[in-house]
Amino acid sequence: MKEFIIKQHRPRVEELLAQYRIVIGDDFEGYRNHVYRTVTYAMNFLDNDPSYEQLVETAFVYHDIGLWTDHKLAYLEPSEAVALADNKKHGWGLEESALVGAIHWHHKIFSYRGEHERLINACRKADWIDASMGTIRKGVSRGNIKKVEATFANCGFHKTLMRLAKDYGGSTLVGGILVTKGIVKL
Secondary structure, three states: OOOOOOOOOOHHHHHHHHOOHHHHHHHHHHHHHHHHHHHHHHHHHOOOOHHHHHHHHHHHHHOOOHHHHOOOOOOHHHHHHHHHHHHHHHOOOOOHHHHHHHHHOOOEOOOOOOOOHHHHHHHHHHHHHHHOOOOOOOOOOHHHHHHHHHHOOOOOHHHHHHHHHHHHHOOHHHHHHHHHHHHOEO
């Protein structure tokens, strides 16, 4: 059985998130820890291959950012646009189709097939684990999920999502429907 690795500090994540600290505001710690949890799961699905690390970290920093930058429940495209703009502005040289794919398909219910399949499915499975608070495990043991959650506390992240659904949708129910229609892919 391979070792499940949890990196407690990721300089790239810290650097990229820092530029959005004010925009994210009081939700920052919850979102930061969500990013760390999802990056941890995705990197373990990718056997902690360092060739994926920069892209996975970047994709997860930006995957939900449109909630705060654009104040929209259909936040995939706004998140993709911010990621692509920063990729160009900062000259990171990340492959655009991989970056957009990891963001665009991270709520896909069924396996993704196509270009960057391994990367996109790792990110997709990672987000489902965290979005479900470990109810959906995608092959990760309960013990490893508990370790990840203990390392990176929730800090109200899932409550934040419910609050934003209500704030942007007018009610939690309407917001939940709008979110589902806007971001969940089959």
